[in-house]
Amino acid sequence: MDILIDSLLAILTIYLAFRCMLAPKLSKAVFVFFAFGLMLALAWIRLGAVDVAIAEAAIASGFMGVLMLDSLRDFSLIFSKNQERLEETASKIPIKKDSYHWTTALALGLGLILFLLISIQAIWEVPQGGGLTAIAEANLPMSGVEHPVTAVLLNYRAYDTWLEIGVILMGLLAIFAAGGLKQYRKPGLAPAQDPLLRKTILIFTPVLFLFGAFLLYFGKMGPGGAFQAAVLWGAIGILLHLGGWTVFTVIPRRMRQILVTIGLGFFMILGFTQMATGGAFFEYPPAYAGFLILVVETLAAISIAAALTAIFAFLTK
Amino acid sequence: MMIKEIFIVILLVAGCFFFLAGTLGLLRFPDLFSRLHALTNADNLGLGFIAAGIALYIASPWATVKIFFIWILTLLSSATSSYLIARFQREQEKSKNGEEE
Known part of the structure; x- marks a missing residue:
């Protein structure tokens, strides 16, 4: 059951990250970013790092999201003035559907493969001793x-x-x-x-x-x-x-x-x-x-x- | 014990049903106001059921109080935000109609 929730969370996080980057409209990107932050916070909770989860939800998702929403409003106000003109020019220029160049795709693919290899290696070699946890806890009374x-x-x-x-x-x-x-x-x-x-x-x-x-x-x-x-x-x-x-x-x-x-x-x-x-x-x-x-x-x-x-x-x- | 578990399952399933209905409404309803209606009604009720189910499941008075407060605060903020969204939409429609006339 746990592994089911965790993998669902992992897939959703990566999916939302991609949706956020590839969103056609700025407003959509901002709202997907909110959802992405929520998923990330949940992932931190699943990893047992409640501190990071609170910080993620509050700063990264909440505060950044509010700032983005705010700038979104400004952008929309700036653009609404020029919108008609923009639409005119947009209708004149033929829109290129295939905007993904093969070089970008190749670089992305290579990067992904590299990232996967590194993460597999990292998972493979999890430190057995638990890092510095023992020392940190031994010195707690003095801290x-x-x-x-x-x-x-x-x-x-x-x-x-x-x-x-x-x-x-x-x-x-x-x-x-x-x-x-x-x-x-x-x-x-x-x-x-x-x-x-x-x-x-x-x-x-x-x-x-x-x-x-x-x-x-x-x-x-x-x-x-x-x-x-x-x-x-x-x-x-x-x-x-x-x-x-x-x-x-x-x-x-x-x-x-x-x-x-x-x-x-x-x-x-x-x-x-x-x-x-x-x-x-x-x-x-x-x-x-x-x-x-x-x-x-x-x-x-x-x-x-x-x-x-x-x-x-x-x-x- | 059995009866308690059955109650918990019923509450959680009811909560999930309302969430599902709300999401369906959000996806299928034609305009912003009916979507907001579906979302807020269903989600508040769904969250209420799920919170009640979880409170029963944990069965500790302090946790129950905390869960109750979470529910109340969510109710407050979601009601206010959907009211603000609806008001914004209404004012926009008004100003649009004014321009057309």
């Missing part, structure tokens, strides 16, 4: 948390997580540098004024906040943590924005900058303090490790949530 994944992310390999927060900040800076994209607001239609939508968003806000806080705290003992919590908190910001409360843009500029950078900053200061007191970079003293990790996670979550909201807010300005 300050009770879940091996959280211990790896925020203690053993805190450096990676720190840089990941930096990557999100870099993305935000790139968006700021590129400037807001929106100039094509359709007049008249303002979903922000819809009373039902606003009411629903107000109902969802505390639920999302509570669930995010739960994931953040629960990360100590089980799957969950800063990134997952941050997406839920970021979702609050995005929902409020969609409902017409421009929460992020009314916060003073200085405050915003602090909100966005506090996670990265505190993490870095903590790392250097540990170095100054004689430890290694990100070597928590075992007695305070649990508390410090919780503080770092909370601030990181606030920062990431603020960054996600800012990305959305400034793209929709």
Whole structure:
């Protein structure tokens, strides 16, 4: 029964990926992408990686999907102006049905074969010892948390997580540098004024906040943590924005900058303090490790949530 | 024990039936409004049946509460989103008709 579900999931995932890439219309590609993200999240759950599943569903599928939907609306507004002209030109040019060149097909085929060979080899040589799991679990009492994944992310390999927060900040800076994209607001239609939508968003806000806080705290003992919590908190910001409360843009500029950078900053200061007191970079003293990790996670979550909201807010300005 | 299992199977089958009916409606109905009707009605009811079946199957009070909340939140969000889709479609039709007249 298990193998049936798993193979169905695998086939569906690959099928949806192909449909997404080969979709004739942008809108179709975006909606297939949602379905693809859902399948991928389910696949992660089947593999036992609930952390990754939550992150996949929330960030990769949810947040990216919302951004894509948003840009889709802009594209459709830009194109609807030129559509008649486009259709005219399209009817004049004979459409080439056979657009797949044999070189592309050959390259794709070769790549697929190579990929299959590599994956077969990888499956063949699964490490028997279970990798580093034993070491990670042996050192759990000293890490300050009770879940091996959280211990790896925020203690053993805190450096990676720190840089990941930096990557999100870099993305935000790139968006700021590129400037807001929106100039094509359709007049008249303002979903922000819809009373039902606003009411629903107000109902969802505390639920999302509570669930995010739960994931953040629960990360100590089980799957969950800063990134997952941050997406839920970021979702609050995005929902409020969609409902017409421009929460992020009314916060003073200085405050915003602090909100966005506090996670990265505190993490870095903590790392250097540990170095100054004689430890290694990100070597928590075992007695305070649990508390410090919780503080770092909370601030990181606030920062990431603020960054996600800012990305959305400034793209929709 | 037997009776409980029979109940679970009945609930799950009923849920699957509603999902099937909803999907069939989505594929076969002629316009957006009837499709939305098929989808929301059937899916909400289908999800309700499946949630009830699973809650019975797990038979732990906390899990039941969680499943109930999942169902309620899904109801809320799906109802709101289909309302928004329907409203958007209606406004588009209105503006199209206005242009034609």
